[in-house]
Amino acid sequence: MQMPEPSQAIISQRDALAQGLRQIVGKDWVISDDAQRRPYQCDGITAYMAMPLLVVLPGSAAEVQAVLRFCNDRGVKIVPRGSGTSLSGGALPLEDGVLLVTSRLCNVLAVDERNRVARVQPGVPNIKISEAVSHLGLCYMPDPSSQLISTIGGNVAENAGGVHCLKYGVTANHILGMQAVLMTGEMLELGGAYLGAAEGELDLMGVLTGSEGLLAVVTEIAVRLEPVPEVARVISMSFASVEEACACVGAIIGVGVIPAGLEFMDRKVLDAVSVLIKEKFDDRTAALLLCELDGTAVEVDALVGVVSDVARGQGAIELKVSTTEEERQRIWSSRKLAFSAIGKLCPDYYCTDGTIPRNKLPEVLNKMADMSKKYGLDYANCFHAGDGNLHPIIMYDASKPGDLEKAEEFGADVLIACVDAGGVLSGEHGIGVEKRDLMTHQFTEIDLQQQQMVKCAFDPKDLLNPGKMFPTLCRCAEFGRMHVHNGNLRFADIPRF
Amino acid sequence: MTDIQTTASMRPATTQDVADILMDAASKGEPLVVRGNGTRAGLGNPVAALRVLELGGLDQIDFYDPDDLVIRAGVGATLDNIEQVLAQKGQYLPFEPPRYAGLYGTDGARCTLGGAVSTALSGPRRILTGAVRDFVLGVEGVNGQGDVFKAGGRTMKNVTGYDISKLVTGANGTLAALTTLTIKVLPAPRAEVTLVLPAATLEEDVALFARIRALPLGVGGLARRVSPTGACEVLVRVEGTVPGVAGNQQVLGGLLATRGSMEVLEQQASQALWAGVRELDCLNARPDDLVWRVNLPATTMPAFVAQARKAGCINRFFVDWAGGVVFSTMRGVQPEVDTLRYRKMAEQAGARATLLRAPDAVRAQFGAFPPVSAGVAALAARTRTAFDPAGILNPGRMTVQA
Numbered sequence: 082m083q084m085p086e087p088s089q090a091i092i093s094q095r096d097a098l099a100q101g102l103r104q105i106v107g108k109d110w111v112i113s114d115d116a117q118r119r120p121y122q123c124d125g126i127t128a129y130m131a132m133p134l135l136v137v138l139p140g141s142a143a144e145v146q147a148v149l150r151f152c153n154d155r156g157v158k159i160v161p162r163g164s165g166t167s168l169s170g171g172a173l174p175l176e177d178g179v180l181l182v183t184s185r186l187c188n189v190l191a192v193d194e195r196n197r198v199a200r201v202q203p204g205v206p207n208i209k210i211s212e213a214v215s216h217l218g219l220c221y222m223p224d225p226s227s228q229l230i231s232t233i234g235g236n237v238a239e240n241a242g243g244v245h246c247l248k249y250g251v252t253a254n255h256i257l258g259m260q261a262v263l264m265t266g267e268m269l270e271l272g273g274a275y276l277g278a279a280e281g282e283l284d285l286m287g288v289l290t291g292s293e294g295l296l297a298v299v300t301e302i303a304v305r306l307e308p309v310p311e312v313a314r315v316i317s318m319s320f321a322s323v324e325e326a327c328a329c330v331g332a333i334i335g336v337g338v339i340p341a342g343l344e345f346m347d348r349k350v351l352d353a354v355s356v357l358i359k360e361k362f363d364d365r366t367a368a369l370l371l372c373e374l375d376g377t378a379v380e381v382d383a384l385v386g387v388v389s390d391v392a393r394g395q396g397a398i399e400l401k402v403s404t405t406e407e408e409r410q411r412i413w414s415s416r417k418l419a420f421s422a423i424g425k426l427c428p429d430y431y432c433t434d435g436t437i438p439r440n441k442l443p444e445v446l447n448k449m450a451d452m453s454k455k456y457g458l459d460y461a462n463c464f465h466a467g468d469g470n471l472h473p474i475i476m477y478d479a480s481k482p483g484d485l486e487k488a489e490e491f492g493a494d495v496l497i498a499c500v501d502a503g504g505v506l507s508g509e510h511g512i513g514v515e516k517r518d519l520m521t522h523q524f525t526e527i528d529l530q531q532q533q534m535v536k537c538a539f540d541p542k543d544l545l546n547p548g549k550m551f552p553t554l555c556r557c558a559e560f561g562r563m564h565v566h567n568g569n570l571r572f573a574d575i576p577r578f
Numbered sequence: 579m580t581d582i583q584t585t586a587s588m589r590p591a592t593t594q595d596v597a598d599i600l601m602d603a604a605s606k607g608e609p610l611v612v613r614g615n616g617t618r619a620g621l622g623n624p625v626a627a628l629r630v631l632e633l634g635g636l637d638q639i640d641f642y643d644p645d646d647l648v649i650r651a652g653v654g655a656t657l658d659n660i661e662q663v664l665a666q667k668g669q670y671l672p673f674e675p676p677r678y679a680g681l682y683g684t685d686g687a688r689c690t691l692g693g694a695v696s697t698a699l700s701g702p703r704r705i706l707t708g709a710v711r712d713f714v715l716g717v718e719g720v721n722g723q724g725d726v727f728k729a730g731g732r733t734m735k736n737v738t739g740y741d742i743s744k745l746v747t748g749a750n751g752t753l754a755a756l757t758t759l760t761i762k763v764l765p766a767p768r769a770e771v772t773l774v775l776p777a778a779t780l781e782e783d784v785a786l787f788a789r790i791r792a793l794p795l796g797v798g799g800l801a802r803r804v805s806p807t808g809a810c811e812v813l814v815r816v817e818g819t820v821p822g823v824a825g826n827q828q829v830l831g832g833l834l835a836t837r838g839s840m841e842v843l844e845q846q847a848s849q850a851l852w853a854g855v856r857e858l859d860c861l862n863a864r865p866d867d868l869v870w871r872v873n874l875p876a877t878t879m880p881a882f883v884a885q886a887r888k889a890g891c892i893n894r895f896f897v898d899w900a901g902g903v904v905f906s907t908m909r910g911v912q913p914e915v916d917t918l919r920y921r922k923m924a925e926q927a928g929a930r931a932t933l934l935r936a937p938d939a940v941r942a943q944f945g946a947f948p949p950v951s952a953g954v955a956a957l958a959a960r961t962r963t964a965f966d967p968a969g970i971l972n973p974g975r976m977t978v979q980a
C-alpha cells in the first residue's frame with residue numbers, strides 16, 4: 082500500500098513537536114516512545130502498519146482545538162482515531178503525522194429523556210450510549226458488531242451500520258447535531274438537539290458524517306434515542322441453494338415487510354460455526370437466512386406469520402422461530418460467532434464490504450465462486466443480506482509469500498464486481514486506504530474532483546488524514562485554476578500513490 | 579410572486595442540455611434562477627437573475643425496483659407521478675413531502691421530486707420515518723462550471739466518498755442543478771388510524787406526546803391543531819400491520835382515556851386528515867399573512883408559543899412533530915418589525931425560525947432562513963464555491979448578502 086512520501090523535515094522536529102503538544106495536553110498524554118506507540122500502528126486492518134510520529138490524547142474539545150491549531154501552523158498532518166476498529170485503514174497512522182486519539186473524551190454529557198436526545202463525546206464506545214439510557218426504556222439504534230469497542234466518533238466518521246440498520250437506518254439517520262473542529266482549530270456547532278436544527282443552511286453535518294476523518298475532528302455529537310422495541314423474534318430459514326436464499330430476501334421485502342435484520346450465512350460458515358456451538362445444521366442446507374422481526378408482540382406475531390409463508394413459498398426446507406429471548410439469543414449466536422469460527426479454519430482472513438442491489442446477490446455470489454478458483458483461495462459468505470451489504474471472507478496465509486497479495490486482488494475483484502452490478506465499494510467500512518485505488522472504478526475524474534473540492538473547502542492544506550479515500554492527494558490550489566470540461570482526463574500526470 | 583423580473587426561461591430536456599446551458603452561463607458569469615416547475619419559488623430568498631433554468635422537463639422515471647426499495651427519476655418527475663407509481667406496488671415516499679401549493683398559490687400537481695429534495699421539506703411522519711435527507715441515496719447534477727457529476731449510489735448503505743447527496747439535499751439549488759435522483763422508498767403501512775382527542779394546555783400535550791413516543795407503538799404523527807369546527811385537538815396517527823395497529827390503538831386508548839371523548843378516524847379519513855396537516859391547511863393562512871416554521875426542542879415549545887403569542891408574533895398556529903415544530907401565521911401589518919422580533923425570540927429559545935412565506939421585500943431583507951454562526955456561514959460559502967465558483971446558481975437564495 083503506497084502512502085504519501087513522509088516529510089523528513091517534519092520527522093526531524095519530532096522532539097520539539099512533542100514538547101509543544103505536551104504543553105497543550107499535559108505531559109502524560111503525548112506518547113513518543115516506541116513501545117507505547119506500537120499498539121497504535123494499525124487499525125482493524127493489520128496488514129497495513131505505520132509508526133505514528135506521535136500519539137496525542139486530548140482531554141477536552143478545547144485541547145483538540147489547540148492541538149489542531151498547533152499542527153496546522155507547523156504543517157503537521159493529523160490522523161484522528163477512535164478505538165482503531167476501522168476495517169479500511171482509515172485510522173492508519175502516518176509516519177510524519179500526529180495520531181489524535183479520542184479515548185479520553187469518553188463521557189455521555191447529557192441525556193434529555195423527554196426530547197429523546199443524548200449529547201456525547203466522540204470517544205464514547207457505541208454501547209455505552211444505550212447502557213446510559215436503558216433504564217429509560219430507550220436506546221441508540223445503530224449497532225455495529227464492533228459496538229462494544231468502536232466509538233461514536235468513529236461511527237460518525239465511517240457512517241457505521243449494524244445488523245439492525247435495515248429497519249432503523251445507519252449512523253447518519255440518528256445524528257441531530259455535532260460540534261466539529263476544523264484543521265485550523267476553528268470550532269463549529271452544526272445542527273442541534275432537535276429535528277431540523279441543521280436546516281436552512283447546507284447540510285454540513287451530513288457531509289461530515291462518513292467523511293472518514295478527512296474534513297474535521299468531531300468533538301461532540303447529539304444523537305437521537307429510540308424506545309427499545311417491546312419484542313424481537315428471529316426466524317432461522319434454511320435453503321437448499323444459495324439462489325433460493327437470495328430470492329427469499331427480495332421476496333420478504335417485496336411483500337412489504339422490513340425486518341429489523343436479515344442476515345445470510347453460507348454452508349462453509351455454518352460448518353465452521355457448528356463446531357463452536359456444537360449443533361448440526363441439516364445436511365441439505367446450502368444457505369441460512371436469519372430474519373429478525375421486532376415491534377409489539379401482536380405486530381411481531383403477525384409478521385412472523387407473513388415471513389414464514391414467504392419463506393416456505395421460496396422453498397425453505399426448515400424454519401425455526403424463536404419463542405423466548407433465550408432462543409433468540411441462541412439462534413443469533415451462530416451469526417455472532419461466524420467470524421471467529423472462520424478464523425479457526427485459516428491463519429488469516431480478509432473481509433471487504435461491497436454493497437449491491439439485493440436482486441444482484443446470486444449473480445455476484447456466483448462470480449465469487451469463479452474468483453475463488455482463479456486465485457486458489459477459499460472463501461466464505463456471511464453478510465447483511467437485507468441491505469445487500471456483502472462481507473466475503475477470503476482465507477489466506479500471511480506467512481505464505483504472495484498469499485496476502487492474492488487475497489487483496491481477490492477482494493478487489495469482488496468490489497469491482499459489486500460496482501459493475503450497480504453497487505458501491507463500501508457499505509459501512511469506508512474507503513480508507515484499502516479501497517482508495519478502486520475509487521476510479523466507481524467514479525469519473527469529475528466526480529472525484531468534485532469531492533476533493535469539498536475537501537478543499539474544509540481543509541485546504543490537506544493536513545487532515547491525507548492519503549485516505551482518494552487515489553491522489555488534493556491539490557486545492559490547482560483545482561481553482563485548472564478546469565477542463567466534459568471528462569477530459571485532468572491531472573493525468575499526477576502520481577497515484 | 580417571487581424571483582425578480584425574470585425575462586427568459588430555459589427548459590432543457592436532457593442532462594447534456596443542462597450542462598451546455600451552465601457552461602455557457604459560467605463563461606459569462608451570468609446568474610441563473612434554478613428551479614423545477616417553480617411551484618415553491620416562494621420559498622427561500624428572491625434571486626436576482628434575469629434567466630430561469632427550469633428543470634421540470636427532466637421528468638423520466640429511469641427505473642423502479644420495488645424489491646430493492648429504490649426508484650431513480652429525473653428531477654422533473656412530479657411527486658404525484660412518483661407517488662402513484664409507488665402506490666401501485668404498495669410503497670411510498672416515507673418523508674411524506676408537502677406540496678405547499680395552497681400556501682404559494684401554485685399547482686400542487688406540478689411539484690417535482692427535485693424541488694422536494696432541494697427544499698428538504700418533510701411531512702408529519704418525520705418523527706417516525708425520517709426526513710428527506712434520510713432517503714436520498716444518489717444524485718446526478720451539473721455544477722456551476724457545467725460539469726456533470728454523480729455521487730452516492732442506489733444502495734441503502736454506502737460509505738464510498740463524501741455524502742454529497744446529503745449536501746445537495748436542502749441546498750435550494752445553490753450547489754448544482756440536479757438532474758437525476760435515486761430515492762429509497764419503503765412499503766407503505768398496511769393500516770393506519772388516527773385518534774383525535776381534545777387538547778389540554780400545550781405543556782400537558784407535549785408531555786403526552788413524550789409519553790406516547792416513549793413507547794414503541796409505530797406512532798407516525800403527533801400534532802395539535804384547531805379543527806375546522808374550532809375545536810382545539812390532539813391528533814395521534816398509528817401505523818403498521820392490521821393486527822399491530824389494532825393492538826397499539828388499544829394500548830394508546832388506555833393511555834389517553836383520561837382525556838375524555840376520543841374520535842377514531844379509519845384509513846381513508848385518517849389519510850385525508852394528515853394530507854391537510856402536511857399542507858398546513860389548519861393554519862387557514864390569509865393571503866397577506868406571513869407564514870413561519872419554527873423548529874425547536876418540544877419541551878421548550880409551550881413557553882415559546884406563549885411568549886410569541888403574547889408579543890403578537892403568532893396569530894394562528896399549530897404544532898407538529900410531537901411538539902418539535904410550530905407552524906404559525908403572522909399578520910402582515912408590520913412585517914419588518916415583527917419578523918425581527920420573532921427571529922430574536924426564536925434565537926433566544928434555541929430555535930430556528932424559517933419564513934416559509936412572505937413578500938419578496940421581507941425575505942430579501944431578512945432572509946427566509948434563520949442566520950447561522952459566522953463560522954458555519956463561511957464554511958458553507960466555501961462549500962458553495964467548491965461547486966459553483968462563479969456563484970451563478972441561485973445566488974442569494976439561502977443567504978442574505980451583507
Ligand SMILES: Cc1cc2nc3c(=O)[nH]c(=O)nc-3n(C[C@H](O)[C@H](O)[C@H](O)COP(=O)(O)OP(=O)(O)OC[C@H]3O[C@@H](n4cnc5c(N)ncnc54)[C@H](O)[C@@H]3O)c2cc1C
Pocket residue numbers: 124125160161162163164165166167168170171172183203224225226227230231232233234235236237238239240241242243244293294295297298299300509510546
Ligand atoms: C469485529 C468488527 C466488527 C465490525 N462490525 C461493523 C459493523 O457491523 N458495522 C460497521 O459499520 N462497521 C463495523 N466495523 C468497522 C468499525 O468498527 C467501524 O468503522 C467503526 O465505526 C470504527 O470506529 P472506531 O472508534 O474504531 O474508529 P477508528 O477505527 O479509530 O477510526 C475510523 C475512522 O474514523 C476517523 N475518526 C475517528 N474518530 C474521529 C473523530 N472524533 N472525528 C473525526 N474522525 C474520526 C478516523 O480517522 C478513521 O478514518 C467492525 C469492525 C470490527 C473490527
Ligand SMILES: Cc1cc2nc3c(=O)[nH]c(=O)nc-3n(C[C@H](O)[C@H](O)[C@H](O)COP(=O)(O)OP(=O)(O)OC[C@H]3O[C@@H](n4cnc5c(N)ncnc54)[C@H](O)[C@@H]3O)c2cc1C
Pocket residue numbers: 776777778779780781802803804808809810893894895896897
Ligand atoms: C385568539 C385565540 C387564537 C387561538 N389560535 C390558536 C391557534 O391558531 N392554534 C391553536 O392550536 N390554538 C389556538 N388557540 C387556542 C389556544 O391557543 C390554546 O389553548 C393554546 O394553544 C394552549 O394554550 P395554553 O397552554 O395557554 O392553554 P389554554 O389557552 O389555557 O387552554 C386550555 C383549555 O382551553 C381549551 N381551548 C383553548 N382554546 C380553544 C379553542 N380555540 N378551541 C377549543 N378549545 C380551546 C383547550 O382545549 C384547553 O382545554 C387560540 C386561542 C385564542 C384565544
